[in-house]
Amino acid sequence: MKVTKEDMENVAVLSRLSIPEDKEAQCTQQLNDFLEYVDNLSTVDTEGIQPIAHVLPVSNVFREDVVKESLSREAALSNAPLKEDGYFKVPKVLED
DSSP states (O other): OOOOHHHHHHHHHHTTOOOOGGGHHHHHHHHHHHHHHHHHGGGSOOTTOOOOSOSSOOOOOOOOOOOOOOOOHHHHHTTOSSEETTEEOOOOOSOO
16 A cells, blocks of 8 residues: 555544645655555464463462551551641642
């Protein structure tokens, strides 16, 4: 599939790119070269190859969920820069 100047202009509009007129021919040629290279991948024999999402095997490591005693309110607030009436105090971010 050959990319035309009109195709390149449409891609530029859709991707919100501004391509100077003196670079349109060069960009069109580069896009054609790229698509030709990608098209070569269709010649690779992938029979019997399982699709994968990651190159290396990925698995989650889960630990046993154990109930433990929580921090006390005093311990949780001990390093808070601002606190008031047993709660964290933060600057107001929403207006009334």
